[in-house]
Amino acid sequence: MRTVAKALRRVAEGKAAAQAEAAEWKRKYELERARNQRYKSEEVASEGCSCCSASSSRQLVVHTETEQAKCCGNHGICSHEVLADEVANPNSDPACKMVARKASFKLSWGCNGNKSGQHKHEVVSFEKGDITTAERSSKQILLKWESPPKTVFIVAKPNSTSVHALCVEMIRWLKEHKKIDVLVEPRVREELLKESFYFDFVQTWQDDEEIKHLHTKVDLVITLGGDGTVLWAASLFKGPVPPVVPFSLGSLGFLTPFQSEHYRESLEAILKGPFSITLRHRLQCHVVRDSAKDELEFEEPILVLNEVTIDRGISSYLTYLECYCDSSFVTCVQGDGLIISTTSGSTAYSLAAGGSMVHPQVPAILFTPICPHSLSFRPLILPEYVALRVQVPFNSRGQAWASFDGKDRKQLSAGDALICSMAPWPVPTACLVDSTTDFLRSIHEGLHWNLRKTQSFDGPRD
Numbered sequence: 001m002r003t004v005a006k007a008l009r010r011v012a013e014g015k016a017a018a019q020a021e022a023a024e025w026k027r028k029y030e031l032e033r034a035r036n037q038r039y040k041s042e043e044v045a046s047e048g049c050s051c052c053s054a055s056s057s058r059q060l061v062v063h064t065e066t067e068q069a070k071c072c073g074n075h076g077i078c079s080h081e082v083l084a085d086e087v088a089n090p091n092s093d094p095a096c097k098m099v100a101r102k103a104s105f106k107l108s109w110g111c112n113g114n115k116s117g118q119h120k121h122e123v124v125s126f127e128k129g130d131i132t133t134a135e136r137s138s139k140q141i142l143l144k145w146e147s148p149p150k151t152v153f154i155v156a157k158p159n160s161t162s163v164h165a166l167c168v169e170m171i172r173w174l175k176e177h178k179k180i181d182v183l184v185e186p187r188v189r190e191e192l193l194k195e196s197f198y199f200d201f202v203q204t205w206q207d208d209e210e211i212k213h214l215h216t217k218v219d220l221v222i223t224l225g226g227d228g229t230v231l232w233a234a235s236l237f238k239g240p241v242p243p244v245v246p247f248s249l250g251s252l253g254f255l256t257p258f259q260s261e262h263y264r265e266s267l268e269a270i271l272k273g274p275f276s277i278t279l280r281h282r283l284q285c286h287v288v289r290d291s292a293k294d295e296l297e298f299e300e301p302i303l304v305l306n307e308v309t310i311d312r313g314i315s316s317y318l319t320y321l322e323c324y325c326d327s328s329f330v331t332c333v334q335g336d337g338l339i340i341s342t343t344s345g346s347t348a349y350s351l352a353a354g355g356s357m358v359h360p361q362v363p364a365i366l367f368t369p370i371c372p373h374s375l376s377f378r379p380l381i382l383p384e385y386v387a388l389r390v391q392v393p394f395n396s397r398g399q400a401w402a403s404f405d406g407k408d409r410k411q412l413s414a415g416d417a418l419i420c421s422m423a424p425w426p427v428p429t430a431c432l433v434d435s436t437t438d439f440l441r442s443i444h445e446g447l448h449w450n451l452r453k454t455q456s457f458d459g460p461r462d
């Protein structure tokens, strides 16, 4: 219990750190606004400001440092740290090639036609091009490049001829028509070089240590596969995630709105911008062993985009789990297990277990039992600022198993606990239209939600 209390404190410290960062960003924003007001009388009166012409849509437009001198200050946030250039590395080894400067971008929040509504400035920090959130945005978010993206990371589903063919064609197009550098996983680079030495320019990494710095080298991630490829791509980023463009080459396509047949048009639009994004929040999960003496014995936290599942594995006994929300006891789960899901995962395992479908922008955590041995156990939807703790009691007959986005199963013995809270690094996925339209399309086309033959007009009348 002592180590779990420490774990909860650590989660709270993590949240506090994210909120402190957001508060610092908000302080900068207030300072910039004050500075913009001072500039207003000097320059904008004569020159005007490009963003003001967009003010009819009450867009919040974020300016770069260079624009702040003439920014009108009506609704501009001018805090934007210039990204550090990376030193070009003469080493020809593709694993060591450093990419040029990372593209900078700005985020704006649309008020979607609500011209009169007072616009609440969401606090989303995107220093150095890394998106970190302390609060969920309640408006559609637009991403606008301030400098053209230079490096794209392509994640391709393995063992698929169609995916490989598209990957080859897309890399050629990006290099020859868009002059964009491409980075792929080591497996993919080997496959490309077997095909032709032309692909020697494609970059990759040598060891997993480099994966930790992927977000500093990549401007955009493209996934070629199904929903699982999006999950896989997200799992490669243990911190900030660059914008992801998911192309659909799977069966359902909940997370993959872009059609591969039109990849040129889609990528032209994305590379030019601005484009809508959905900040898909992730859960950060810690396994705390009963044997842990102090917090240094924590295992590597795991980030999930869909859900973490705690189930009975191959045991024939019911799982028996004690659940806490912050420090309040929630319930004991006796059944096949429990799913703690994000809103992005609400249409996946949680839905199959009877949970609700929730729009990905809703700030929530889903608490869904798997085949509970109790008639009254119904799924819950909790706020996203809570920390959930699931513990295997000492009087449990069997063990439990935790799996993260359906992968990496970890055994939980008596006294072990799993602690989950919202991670400050969402997966920013590009929208085909916008967050809501894409979500509704996915449940209509992926699930055929409420698809019913229409009742004929003829028949009795009131």
Ligand SMILES: NC(=O)c1ccc[n+]([C@@H]2O[C@H](COP(=O)([O-])OP(=O)(O)OC[C@H]3O[C@@H](n4cnc5c(N)ncnc54)[C@H](O)[C@@H]3O)[C@@H](O)[C@H]2O)c1
Pocket (backbone or CB within 6 Å): 226, 227, 228, 229, 231, 250, 251, 252, 253, 254, 255, 306, 307, 344, 345, 346, 347, 348, 349, 350, 352, 404, 405, 406
């Ligand atoms: N009984 C179930 O429904 C069940 C069981 C196990 C895992 N899953 C889901 O599979 C996910 C892993 O996906 P995978 O592709 O790596 O494994 P997988 O290849 O076994 O695919 C499982 C199915 O889940 C779908 N899926 C994945 N994420 C989804 C989402 N956010 N919304 C709607 N459908 C989604 C995929 O399209 C695929 O059809 C897990 O995160 C879990 O949500 C579902």
Ligand SMILES: Nc1ncnc2c1ncn2[C@@H]1O[C@H](COP(=O)(O)OP(=O)(O)OP(=O)(O)O)[C@@H](O)[C@H]1O
Pocket (backbone or CB within 6 Å): 155, 156, 157, 158, 185, 225, 226, 227, 228, 229, 230, 231, 232, 249, 250, 251, 252, 253
């Ligand atoms: N680049 C990758 N490297 C390793 N594994 C991957 C990679 N991309 C995807 N996978 C794994 O392959 C499995 C299948 O991927 P994906 O779900 O995208 O294809 P699918 O199952 O054919 O499509 P759908 O999920 O829509 O049915 C997933 O479990 C995923 O974790």
